[in-house]
Amino acid sequence: xxxxxxxxxxxxxxxxxxxxxxxxxxxxxxxxxxxxxxxxxxxxxxxxxxxxxxxxxxxxxxxxxxxxxxxxxxxxxxxxxxxxxxxxxxxxxxxxxxxxxxxxxxxxxxxxxxxxxxxxxxxxxxxxxxxxxxxxxxxxxxxxxxxxxxxxxxxxxxxxxxxxxxxxxxxxxxxxxxxxxxxxxxxxxxxxxxxxxxxxxxxxxxxxxxxxxxxxxxxxxxxxxxxxxxxxxxxxxxxxxxxxxxxxxxxxxxxxxxxxxxxxxxxxxxxxxxxxxxxxxxxxxxxxxxxxxxxxxxxxxxxxxxxxxxxxxxxxxxxxxxxxxxxxxxxxxxxxxxxxxxxxxxxxxxxxxxx
Amino acid sequence: xxxxxxxxxxxxxxxxxxxxxxxxxxxxxxxxxxxxxxxxxxxxxxxxxxxxxxxxxxxxxxxxxxxxxxxxxxxxxxxxxxxxxxxxxxxxxxxxxxxxxxxxxxxxxxxxxxxxxxxxxxxxxxxxxxxxxxxxxxxxxxxxxxxxxxxxxxxxxxxxxxxxxxxxxxxxxxxxxxxxxxxxxxxxxxxxxxxxxxxxxxxxxxxxxxxxxxxxxxxxxxxxxxxxxxxxxxxxxxxxxxxxxxxxxxxxxxxxxxxxxxxxxxxxxxxxxxxxxxxxxxxxxxxxxxxxxxxxxxxxxxxxxxxxxxxxxxxxxxxxxxxxxxxxxxxxxxxxxxxxxxxxxxxxxxxxxxxxxxxxxxxxxxxxxxxxxxxxxxxxxxxxxxxxxxxxxxxxxxxxxxxxxxxxxxxxxxxxxxxxxxxxxxxxxxxxxxxxxxxxxxxxxxxxxxxxxxxxxxxxxxxxxxxxxxxxxxxxxxxxxxxxxxxxxxxxxxxxxxxxxxxxxxxxxxxxxxxxxxxxxxxxxxxxxxxxxxxxxxxxxxxxxxxxxxxxxxxxx
Numbered sequence: 001x002x003x004x005x006x007x008x009x010x011x012x013x014x015x016x017x018x019x020x021x022x023x024x025x026x027x028x029x030x031x032x033x034x035x036x037x038x039x040x041x042x043x044x045x046x047x048x049x050x051x052x053x054x055x056x057x058x059x060x061x062x063x064x065x066x067x068x069x070x071x072x073x074x075x076x077x078x079x080x081x082x083x084x085x086x087x088x089x090x091x092x093x094x095x096x097x098x099x100x101x102x103x104x105x106x107x108x109x110x111x112x113x114x115x116x117x118x119x120x121x122x123x124x125x126x127x128x129x130x131x132x133x134x135x136x137x138x139x140x141x142x143x144x145x146x147x148x149x150x151x152x153x154x155x156x157x158x159x160x161x162x163x164x165x166x167x168x169x170x171x172x173x174x175x176x177x178x179x180x181x182x183x184x185x186x187x188x189x190x191x192x193x194x195x196x197x198x199x200x201x202x203x204x205x206x207x208x209x210x211x212x213x214x215x216x217x218x219x220x221x222x223x224x225x226x227x228x229x230x231x232x233x234x235x236x237x238x239x240x241x242x243x244x245x246x247x248x249x250x251x252x253x254x255x256x257x258x259x260x261x262x263x264x265x266x267x268x269x270x271x272x273x274x275x276x277x278x279x280x281x282x283x284x285x286x287x288x289x290x291x292x293x294x295x296x297x298x299x300x301x302x303x304x305x306x307x308x309x310x311x312x313x314x315x316x317x318x319x320x321x322x323x324x325x326x327x328x329x330x331x332x333x334x335x336x337x338x339x340x341x342x343x344x345x346x347x348x349x350x351x352x353x354x355x
Numbered sequence: 356x357x358x359x360x361x362x363x364x365x366x367x368x369x370x371x372x373x374x375x376x377x378x379x380x381x382x383x384x385x386x387x388x389x390x391x392x393x394x395x396x397x398x399x400x401x402x403x404x405x406x407x408x409x410x411x412x413x414x415x416x417x418x419x420x421x422x423x424x425x426x427x428x429x430x431x432x433x434x435x436x437x438x439x440x441x442x443x444x445x446x447x448x449x450x451x452x453x454x455x456x457x458x459x460x461x462x463x464x465x466x467x468x469x470x471x472x473x474x475x476x477x478x479x480x481x482x483x484x485x486x487x488x489x490x491x492x493x494x495x496x497x498x499x500x501x502x503x504x505x506x507x508x509x510x511x512x513x514x515x516x517x518x519x520x521x522x523x524x525x526x527x528x529x530x531x532x533x534x535x536x537x538x539x540x541x542x543x544x545x546x547x548x549x550x551x552x553x554x555x556x557x558x559x560x561x562x563x564x565x566x567x568x569x570x571x572x573x574x575x576x577x578x579x580x581x582x583x584x585x586x587x588x589x590x591x592x593x594x595x596x597x598x599x600x601x602x603x604x605x606x607x608x609x610x611x612x613x614x615x616x617x618x619x620x621x622x623x624x625x626x627x628x629x630x631x632x633x634x635x636x637x638x639x640x641x642x643x644x645x646x647x648x649x650x651x652x653x654x655x656x657x658x659x660x661x662x663x664x665x666x667x668x669x670x671x672x673x674x675x676x677x678x679x680x681x682x683x684x685x686x687x688x689x690x691x692x693x694x695x696x697x698x699x700x701x702x703x704x705x706x707x708x709x710x711x712x713x714x715x716x717x718x719x720x721x722x723x724x725x726x727x728x729x730x731x732x733x734x735x736x737x738x739x740x741x742x743x744x745x746x747x748x749x750x751x752x753x754x755x756x757x758x759x760x761x762x763x764x765x766x767x768x769x770x771x772x773x774x775x776x777x778x779x780x781x782x783x784x785x786x787x788x789x790x791x792x793x794x795x796x797x798x799x800x801x802x803x804x805x806x807x808x809x810x811x812x813x814x815x816x817x818x819x820x821x822x823x824x825x826x827x828x829x830x831x832x833x834x835x836x837x838x839x840x841x842x843x844x845x846x847x848x849x850x851x852x853x854x855x856x857x858x859x860x861x862x863x864x865x866x867x868x869x870x871x872x873x874x875x876x877x878x879x880x881x882x883x884x885x886x887x888x889x890x891x892x893x894x895x896x897x898x899x900x901x902x903x904x905x906x907x908x909x910x911x912x
Contacts, residue, residue, distance in 0.1 A: 041827030043814025045745040056741045063739050067732040074728050077703050082721060085642070087710040095903075096710050100911055101648035109700040110693065117689045124739040125682045131741060132678040149517075184675075189512045190608060192673060192748060196814040200744020203674045206511060206602035208609055210675035223826070227748045227816040228673075229505045231512060232425050235819035331425050 042223045045196045049222065050172075050214045051179075052131045052199035059127045066120060131200075134213060141169060141180040147191030147204035147226070149333055150233040151295055151308040161256040162283070164295030165308045168242045170249040172215035178246070179215035189231055195224035195241050203228050216243040225309075232331030238309030252302075259286030260298045261353050269350025272343050277335070284354065294334065300354040307332065319348050384468035385883055386453050389475050391779065393450025396479055397443050398850075403486075404438040405846065407431045412803075412836040418824040428820035429503040434485070436506025437526065440622070441533055442482040444764060448629040449478075449540050451771055452568045454779065456544060458874035458881060459562045461553025461890045466546035474539035481533025488525030502526035505818060507619065510600030510611035515593050524593065527586045534583045541575035544568055553873070555892040560912075562872045562895065563646060566653050567632035570660040574621050574628070577664065582618035585611060609674060616667035624663040627759065628656060630767035631698060634720050637770050638702050640870045641717035642709030645908065648701045649895060655694035655701075662691045672740045673747050681740045688738035695731055699724065714868075715789030719770030722797060726762030730755060733808070751811025757804050769796070769849065776853065777863030781879040784860060788852040795845035802838025806831050871896035 040047070048054040145167070146153040154163050169180040184193055186204040193212060194201035202212040216222065226237035244252065273279065274288050281294035289297070300306075303313055310329045311317040320327055323344060325334040339347065380388060410431050414422045423431070453471065457464055465471050488501050502522040504512050513523045548569045552561065589611075591597030598604040600611045639646045646652060669688045672681055702724060711717065733755040737743050746752060769792070776784050810828040822828055866875040876898055877886055894900055894908035 041813040043826055045812055045814060053745075056745055059739060060736070060742045060745070063736050063742055067735050071728065071732055074699065074703075075725070078721075078724055078728070081703055081706040082711065085706055085709050085711050087712050091710060095643050096708055098645050098908075098911075099647065099704075099708060100645055101651065105704065106648050106651045106697070106701075110697060113693045113696045117686075117693060120735065120739065121682075121686050121689055124685050124741065127739075127741040128678050128681050128685070131744075132681070189517055190509050192816075194748075194814075194816065196745060200741060201673050201747065202744070205608050205674060207605065207607060208675065224814065225816060225819075229429075229509070229512070229818040231517065232429060232503075234429075235425065235821050238823070 043196045047197055049218055049220075050198040050216045051177075052212075052214065053197055055127050055130050056200055059123060062123055063120065066116060070116070136181050136213070137177065137179065139178050140213075141178065142183070143167065143169070143180055144183045144185060145193060145204065147184070147186040147188075147193075147230070147237075148293075149188050149231045150226070150237040150329070152237070152239065153187075153295065156253070159253050159257060161253055162285075162296045163256060163299065164303075165238075165305065166240045166242060166303050168244060168249060168252050169214065169216065170246045171219050171243050172217060174215075174217060177215050179213050181211060181213045184210040184212060190228045191226050191230045191237070192228035193224075193239065194227035195222050195239055197222050198224075198241060201227045214241075216241070219243045219245055233329055236308060236310040236329050236332075238305075240305065240309055255302065256299055258299075260284045261355055263353040266346070266350040266353045269346035269348070272339070272347050273350055276337065276339075278337070281334075297351065297354055300351055302355060307334075315348055315352065318351055319344055322347060382472075384464075384472045386457050386465045386468065386471060387779075387881065387883075387885075389471050390450045390452075390454025393446045393453060393475060393478075396482070397445075397447035397450060400438050400442040400446070400482060402846070402850075404435050404443050405843065407435040407438070409839055409843065411435065412839045414820060415822070415832050416836040417833065418822050418829055420821060423820070425820040426503065429505075429818070430501040432818055433502045433505055433508075433526070437485060437502075437530070438482070439760070440506065440626075441530060442478070442485070444626050444760065444768075445537060446478055446482075447768060448571075448626065449474075449537070451633070451768075451775070452544055452571075452629065453540070455775065455874060456547055456565060456568060457551065458778075458877065458885055459872050460548065460551060460556055460565055461873050461886060461892065462547065462551040463885050463889075465543050466551055467543050470539050471543050474536040474543065477536030477539065478533045481529045481531075481536060484525060484532060485529035488522050488529075491521070491525070507615050508611075509615075510589075510606070510608040511602045513589060513593075514601055514603075516603065524590070527589050527593075531583060531586045531590075534579045534586070537575055537579050538583075541572040541579075544572040545576075548572075553889050553892060559650070560892060560895050563635035563649065563652055564632040564872075567628045567635065567656050570656050571625050571628045571632075574625050574660055574663065578618045578621035578625060581614050585614035585618075588614075609671075612671050612674060613668070616670040617664075619670065620667040621663050623756075623759065624659055626764050628659070630723070630764040631656070633767045633771040633774070634702060634723055636872065637716045637720045637774050638705050640774075640868050641712045641714060641720070642706045643712070644705055644709040645896060645899075646701070647704035647707075648697075651697060652701055655697045658694040659691060662687060662694070666691060669738055669740075669743070672743045685738055685740050689735065692731060692735055692738075699728060699731075714773075715784070715786060715793060716770040716774035718790065718793045719766050719773065722793070723763055723766040723770065726758055726766060726800070730758035730763055733758065746811060748816055749811035750815045750817055751808050753817050754804050754807035754811060757807070762800060762804060766796075766800075769793075772849075772853070774868070775874075776856070777867045778874055778879045778881070780857050780860070781863055782856050782860030783863040783867060784856040785852050788848055788855070792845050792848045792852060795841050795848065799838045799841025799843075799845055802841060803835050804838075806834045806838070866898070869902075871899040873897055876901075 046057060048057040142156070142158055144155040144157060146155070152165050154167050170178055172178045182193070184202055184204040186206040188206065191204040192201045193204060198214040198216055199212055202210050204210065220243055222241040222243060224239035226234055230237065279289035279291055281291040283290050283292065283296045283298065285298040301313070305311060306313045306317060306321055307329045311321070317328065321334070322337050322339065324336050325332050380392065383389060410423060411428060414420055414428055453465065500522055502525060504518060504523055504526065508526065511517060548565050588597060588599040592599055592601050598606040600606045600608060602608050635646055635652065665687045666684060668676065668680065668684045737746055737752065737755060773784055773789055810831045813827045815822060815826070815828045863879050865877065865879050873890055876890065890897065894912050896908045900907035900909060
């Protein structure tokens, strides 16, 4: 042995390694503990606000406790062997006693893990059933979510409402739950619907309809984003779920069912919109624009963001988005519209009437 | 204590022109040269894959960074994953298997030397084909060049509708070609172990490394075949009007996932079982004890081999399988923790009561034990399907499998490099540089991959080229990126150590570790024919018997 004593070297190793692991674990626990107030992150999986996310949260605490205990036991054994059985400076150079094995010991460390596995399996199977086999009550809100490269389309078949990127659902009182059941479809590639505080993720796969459900208990905006790589702009396919009181939600539905507002002051912009390629991809209800590739713009101005949450919905951003979408979201399927400044102003003015 | 069992005259040939030497290497069918070529080739790809990882980490150092475009970032993670799995880790493991197996079972070469060379060159050209896409795959304008579909290339992103140009074809064909190379090598390893053992070496007396590679090869044959089939189906889809995965014509995206993961999960064990094999050789020698529970270790490996064939759909908990299917894969995945746990306990029991010598290989082996333990435990978290609905496809998963592959497999590999470098080169490496490499890599590894779990818990999905501020992810990503530079420095020291020791190192002698398996009974580096006379063994540790004639192993086995 040369240089520093192996003991000191290993103490350092243990400290470095242990602190790394402990830190991770502590952060996880801290994230869990500080859950709702103040939020560590708007997308913290340990701050559940809806039944599926809560079931997962309680299971995760159980699994974390089991794995942390296993870690402690094995880590102590490892650390003890490394320190206790290191070769000493005073070593006599003889080989230690050779032990080839022990069936009793092997049996013990086979049976105990098997019991742990059975316990973990039963706890897990129960939560799988709770979440996946939940029956849809009659008063549930039905939404169809369709994943597109790189935005979300939402349809409310019962209300005749079509919107994009910002999902509105009513708050669900645990006493009288009004959950939202979401059917998940894809128009092109695979996507995944993941709002961590409301539920685990479920993929949207073409030719393979899926579903998920949420019953948020508190009003507010819940964030998430696409969690299955879907192409160039996978990163900016953001999710926003607006949880509103039942009255606000009904109001919102009423407002979304109206056809597009007509404002003669913006007729020039409307003419440009309806005579350029805009209408190939976008719908404005009650006009000739009936494209299906892009988001429905009938009530564009009722949304807080554009480009699937990539930018706030302001006049400047709208202009920038129409002029050069790559400035906001490089690789998005929205083409640059090549309009002159007057056309751009007129078009933006028209879009701003779509309340 | 060390003994030169068979002293051989130096067979050093006179210096020859470079072209002759090159010709000799290119046309060789010697298992040791092919092994070294596999290893060097894999190291080059390891560095390339590492550079791709650094590009990604620099891009993610802060939110809304624009170091690279989304197109470049997507190519980087596709190339990084494909390169590291297929062209770095698999070849390096095949390289060690090639080099060590005939020596450890007392054979003069692999069973099929020409197949061996053929397989190596298939793998090598497969890797070149993937990277040739950078210059050769320019399709339509803006379609890019290198593949950008992710290393598991989910359908229908790979269809011609969504992947125009030829980049996906390069990806497909490179895996097809190298896949045949892998199958060839697996057949070779299987045959060598079953048919070429020296007299006295029954299956029950083989070194664990041979047993583990036997299981690994069986798994390669079973796992690579469905991948190869899927690649052929994808080519049919893209060029001959097939509709296997073409969802717009009634094909199924989910079938691709099943095909890919029935390869992909056994593949994890294909990679980790040889790592177990290195640990099973290094831990006993540096603890100065026989491996604890040899028959149980073999049984656990075989059990892992079988169970790992039934766990693939735990990669698919979020694709909408039924509750019962999910429950089945939860159970099979949890079940695999049992034999894996047995292995960890047996390594600990081997160290228990020993006299542990902390040379660089043993440091890496202990690092492996610690990190593989954590990787296994985060694996248990992910196996609980509902927890996976949150963690799956997030940075938590990225941290988990890098813990397996870097913290486990790569640590074991570094241990193997230092352990067998004296045998392969005849020179001893620098222990100081080796320890420096270890500590820097430990620090870098833990900075990067410990902290990478946290953004995953906070909702950060993988494969995003940038992220929004205000989600609590910024600090963690900064720390993760800092760790990468420590790792890069450690790798630079590692390569320096290998090169410096090769040219300037002290002679290692034939048995520097006072070890017990047959490769240490011949000279370092071994002659082309390995052994002057084929050895005869009576126990699992033939050199122990030789060194302790009064207390040989065969009395107790």
